[in-house]
Structure formats: structure tokens, C-alpha cells
Amino acid sequence: MRLRALALLGGALLSTVAQAGAQEYHVDREADNRVTFVSRAAIEEFEGVTDRIDGYVLLGQERLSAGSVRSETEFYFEVDLASLDTGISLRNRHMRDNYLEVAEFPYAALDGSIATVSETAEGFRIEAIGRMAIHGVEQVVSVPCEVTEEGSGYRARCALQVLLSDYDIEIPRVMFLKLANEIQLRLDFHLKPAPAG
């Protein structure tokens, strides 16, 4: 409890101090972004893809650098779920209407902070901790990402696994089980400095 209070206090102080040199990055919507989910069910494997990812990262400093806990950072990303394309329109509709219920829950969102940053040969490996919201349900997740510098911005490639059952997404089992409960999520997106002002 004391450790948590100390960490909270430290985080708040760091946050205040870091504001001066903070740099915000936005998802570059013009870049070749790609969000992919992969379902490997018993009799069918398929992917859903979209380029409709948006959001930002607020770094507590000008540029990303190796360090331990980056609690002064902040990020928010969202994926437009109605744009997911699985390659078959009927399956798209099932994903939209039956499973994700996008009319009510149009976005999958991830917000949180960067926990750790370490240098790699190509750039950085970060571990982000945040809340993933899908289908109106939030879960705390850890997201590992590989980040490379790209001019004044960055390219981030993240991967994580989600269980649809964790998000109250019901998969009917009375017919053909074509959607797996365990979904692999891959995010590949580009960040550019936020416009001034």
C-alpha cells in the first residue's frame, strides 16, 4: 500500500515536471496503418483487417528513450470496428452485428501508459499497460510493442492476445464454430508529431 502511494505520488510529480518537455504524437492517418485480428477456429482460420486506427501518445519528453517506468506518458488508441474487413461481406456483417455489436460499441479502445522502454538494435521495445475496451467491457492488458524511429515520428508494431469471453462476446456453438475465442491482435501504425497549436 505504501509502495503504491509512493508510486502514485512519484507518478504525479513526474507528470508535472515532464509537462514542459512533453511531446505529443498522433497516429498518421495518411500512412500505411494496419490493424489485424486473427481467428484460428477448429474448421476455419480468417483475418480481419482495417486501416482505421487513430489516437495519440503523449510522451513526457521530446523523444523516446530507454528507461524504466514512464508513468508520465499517456496514450489512447481506437479502432473503428465497423471498418473491419474479413474478406467476406456476410462474415463482416456477423462480426459487426452479432459479435462486436458495433452499432452500440463502435470502437475498440486502448488507453494507458508506457511501463518500460528498452533499447533494441532496431529501436525500442516498450511494454505498455492500459485498459482495453471492447464491446463495452474494459480489461487491463499489457501490450508489448516494437518501436522504430521514422523521421520525426515513429512506427509501432504491437501484438497481444484477447479472449472474446473476457469482453462478454458470445460465440454460438450450436452450428459451426468458425470464430475462435482466442483472438490474436496485431497493430502496425505510424505516429507523427502533433500539429503545433
Place this chain on the structure above:
Amino acid sequence: MRHSVVGFAIGALLIPSMLAGQERRGSWQRSEPATEVPVTVFHSTQSANLPTAETLAKGEILFEISHRFSPSISEGADALWGLDGPVVNRLGLSYAVSDRAMVGLLRSNLADNLDLQVKLRVWEADAGSGAYMLGMVGGIAINPELTDVSAFDGESLQYYAQAILNVAPVPGLALGLVPGVIHNVNPGSGDPESALSVGLTGQLYLSQHVSVLGEWNFSEDNGIDLAHDAGAFGVELETGGHFFKLLISNSVRLNPAQHMGGTPFSFDPDEWRLGFNVTRLLSF
């Protein structure tokens, strides 16, 4: 490594607490609204026989195999309630040239009817009072088995057009009105005539994958072989790429130019026949 684990542990402990009730500090704002969810009335591109205004997505291919068993269910166990056959078979292949237009080639072994059709989804809207969709179908068919003359002779050639109005007044219920006109309704009769028809169709979606459907096609009295309206009812199962329709009908006339004219059988239960439609959606 140890450093990273400790950092992760502290982060996992810390972050959810910090996020609770936290205002976002970034200047980012969503720049455009979420993708609009396409309007849906019927899920499938056809009911038992009548078309719906639904189309495929550009580039998709729909393969269909449909059967109507010729013996009636009332023939009982001796004919396995009709399943012993023979059957009227239809094979179909449709291709979506755009999200709103598809071209189909349908071949029935009844009179070797070969049908080339175009379907357009003209308009759709999701208003507060329900979802609406308008479409139209036009086609041309030949019947090589019926006449000694060329398949494209006036006695063999048929052409038709249908307008389609689909409405979903409440979620889970789809209704359709399909008025149509066909030229040479009774090919091979030696007297090519035009005829009108009006189709009604309805489908109730009971769950994510199961629905029940019914349809009725009012047709003119087009002669002794086409004296009755065609009706059908059944259940539809849908999966990620398939529709399976299990049907009971008083008609075995599968292709549009055949179905629009009527059926020789009344809708008396003694004349009911079993049938099915199976479609598979493909995308390359």
C-alpha cells in the same frame, strides 16, 4: 531483465489506479465519425425463390446449388417423402461487379432453362421507422429442351424484370414486395405471351444464425401447366459464408422465368414438396 519485470509490476499496479478518473491531456480529437454500418434488411440475396434487394460486396462470388424434389411429401415412406427423387436441380454462379450490382448465370435442368440476370441495389436507408432497400432484377432465359428451333428463337427466349422493395419495420423482421413482368411466360406453347406477377416474402430472424421464411408469388392463370400461385416456407441457417435453406413448396420451377409464371400444383398439403437451397460466398 529483472529491472523490466519490476517496472512492469509497478506499472501494472500503478496504471489502472492512475487511469481511473484521469482526464486525457493530449490535444488529439477524433477527426471523423465511425464507419457507417451498412443497411441490412434480408441477410441473403434471395428468399426461397424470390429475389431480395441484398447484393454481394464487390468481387465476391456466390455459388448456389438448389433442389426441389419432384415427388410430393404425401407420397410417404415409399418415396421417402419425396427424397427418392427425381429432383429439379439448379446450379448458379453470381459475381458482384460492384457493391451494388451483380451478374448471375443460373441453370435449371427443368427444360434446361439457362438464365442470365443482372441485379442492382438501387437505394437503401435506415430511418427511425425501419430499414428500407430498393432493388431491381432483369434477365434473359433460353429453354433449349422445349423447342426444335434455335434457343434464341422467339418461342424459346424469355425475358423478365422485377422490382424489389424490402422493409425491416422492426429489427429481426424483413418483408419484401416483388412485382414483375415476364415475356413468353410459357415457352414452347407456340404463343409467346407476357404476364405479370407480384411476389410477397417475409423472414423472421430468430437468432444470430436461424430464421424462418415464407413467400408467395401471385401470378396470372397462364395455362394448365401454370394454373396456381407458387408458395414456399422453411427455415434458413446462416454461417460465416453459407446459407442453408430447407424448404417446403408447391413449385419445382426454380429459375426466375419459370417461377414467375406459376406452378401446376396447388398449395394443398398433398402437393407440398421438399427442397433446399445452399449458397456459398467466395472471395478471391
